Amino acid sequence: MVNEIDIPKISQSHLFGIKNLEIDDIKKILDLANFFKSKNKEKNKNYPLLKGRTIINLFFEPSTRTLISFEIAAKRLGADVINVNIERSSLRKGESLHDTAQTLGAMNPDLVVVRHGTNDASKQIAQIVKCPVINAGEGINEHPTQALLDAYTIINHNKKLEDLIVAICGDLEHSRVARSNYYLLDKMKSKVRFVYPEYFKPKDLHKYNVETFNNLKDGIANADIVMMLRIQNERISELNLPSTQDYFNQFGLTYEKLKSAKSDALVLHPGPINRNVEIEDRLADDIDKSVINEQVENGVAVRMSCLSIMVQ
Amino acid sequence: MVNEIDIPKISQSHLFGIKNLEIDDIKKILDLANFFKSKNKEKNKNYPLLKGRTIINLFFEPSTRTLISFEIAAKRLGADVINVNIERSSLRKGESLHDTAQTLGAMNPDLVVVRHGTNDASKQIAQIVKCPVINAGEGINEHPTQALLDAYTIINHNKKLEDLIVAICGDLEHSRVARSNYYLLDKMKSKVRFVYPEYFKPKDLHKYNVETFNNLKDGIANADIVMMLRIQNERISELNLPSTQDYFNQFGLTYEKLKSAKSDALVLHPGPINRNVEIEDRLADDIDKSVINEQVENGVAVRMSCLSIMVQ
């Protein structure tokens, strides 16, 4: 059973970000995800490619969907999964990221999945452990599996990743999701737009080959894909934000504003949603427009693909 | 090995409460539990009926015994088990019950076990996820697996569930355990008594076909079964309760008061016990009277039975 499918190799031994991936790497990951997506609809969802392997989910920030998605992916692949909740760990006793990684690395894991608040945590950890590392969201750098599952979701709606107009909208300053999606779509020769209020202007804007807009309706005009971002309240401290109602009026996606995009435009959101802040309540649940739940479902398949490819 | 035993079907696709079960459903669940109880005494406790299935324990309230009981039950059945500790989850970031359920549901679980503080959480969640839901205690509504394991424990002591006199005693107002036990025993044509101090009078008393008592000794007179309830301190806010010593004097079960029940009466308690508040210390540990530990042991077997039946 485990030989039903060939697991491809990619150019990288770690998954730090989309930036380092070749187009061919991305295609291999998305192709393989198809197999797991159909597996996940069967009664028996186990496909024990990673039987006997140890995968550590090392999460320094709270998370439901990403952690659980990785945990389910690894378990369905038959791996032994260890969740390290850093809030009740030795870090309390003052141990550094370096020493935590060294300790975990010494236990011979086959892969470490990392979420952390700083921009190069996954690279730091990869220099210490002797196994592949997957970045599951770090600082405001990248969140590559999110971009891969977004791309997979787009393809599943019969859209090629090439030549799309993609509007990424909202808190561009703090969004690792935006950055990973940018790198992926830019590699694929799609046009990326950053649409944000001035107070969310990304400080590293010069690095991106994007059109920018400060008005949502203009920013999504004629777009194939409208990606709404979460307002990362937990990362904002000093900002004087408008009220959520004002934000919604200006930058919340509504049916009305969406008319400006292509008629078959897809609405994505990485979740969790702030309803009636980033997106109109009903629109978030409208399966003719929004693919938010598909993103979550595809996330498990895409992560099974990534885990299978990285652990070989 | 997995075919040693037939798994029956019941009338319900979710286990929201005892209220909706047919007598025959209850009997099937309790019958099958026998098989798992003996399995659980073997060295190899695995019976991988649910191999490749994903079970999510979604607990919004703290719990040791119920969560661990479900976790052990699911693992012994070979399922992949995901515990969602909502305290470190995205709910912190403001996500609603609805969106949490939608996210988890999108990951293709085969069953979701729910504990929540509101009375219809499991039904709400079942409307969102596309798999069976088991209520593991919600609000002051029901806690069906507790009533099933209590019934199983009673049967194991050679008592038929029919024609018993069962006194349920203590904090009737806040007890979902009491309600589930009431529905089960009433269906079985046993006589249920609610025994409580006035300040614990259930607001929905009119719904139940019970005799009521405000005095413990009178309430348990001639009873076959004495079910003591936990005082749900964590749910009480505005009440002016007596001291625990006063409560014990009036409503705590002692050897002395127990003389009023049948001589072979069984003492049950869903745990965790407040010793010398709800029940005399020594009596709680007296295995000639109290079956509290058996309840815990039977809980795993009964939950294995419920999981096997619901996930098909």
Place this chain on the structure above:
Amino acid sequence: MVNEIDIPKISQSHLFGIKNLEIDDIKKILDLANFFKSKNKEKNKNYPLLKGRTIINLFFEPSTRTLISFEIAAKRLGADVINVNIERSSLRKGESLHDTAQTLGAMNPDLVVVRHGTNDASKQIAQIVKCPVINAGEGINEHPTQALLDAYTIINHNKKLEDLIVAICGDLEHSRVARSNYYLLDKMKSKVRFVYPEYFKPKDLHKYNVETFNNLKDGIANADIVMMLRIQNERISELNLPSTQDYFNQFGLTYEKLKSAKSDALVLHPGPINRNVEIEDRLADDIDKSVINEQVENGVAVRMSCLSIMVQ
């Protein structure tokens, strides 16, 4: 595959401490660890001796390395593993250690691993549950698997456990690691020294057959093994400690001070390290001197050995 190796029996049915072990028991545990250490370097690290067995990790104190080490060990042996995080458990609702143990014991575990702040917690629990108990660190009593993995690490560097000079240095008063190592090395006829500042003088010093020193350089003179202890800040309350800089100057291990030991002396530390407090930063990472990471790696193998032997 499961019959590749014979699992020996030892004289004890619980692993409360090194004190109760026979020399032969220790040798059997360390011998078997060799097998698992090499297994842990393979791709497939599963060796399902404990398939179908239920192991509960009952941790009342926070821990990363010990908990994860036991969790990985048990999972690689194929057991169903339940982590009980007591901070979100029923103890919140006022349940005692006794009742927690009784509840967990009723679920038919095959082994319980206990970490607790009091000196006889594992024995207390063993009186209640009907399965083997392993002490994973309790109070200031013992932490036997740490001493076993330390001994294993020493042997792996071609040193026999006999006739060594071993200096155990730092917070002797609060260290269960020191006590377990003392019992092991004393049994093996090695010479143990306790090296500590006056304010860390162990109150039970009279029980140990040791030389004592209040000066680090003197204490480690000509030593084969230098074991640095963690300062258990979390256990210290009333002490007026010097600054960490003063502590480091006096009792921190540096290259300079280490010259006083044998030229091939091994430096051990149970972790997590307080860098530049107990040990010089660079020295901790110097793999020609320090074996701290090997200790962690060996910990998994030694615990797999202990679990295999205790669960039979």
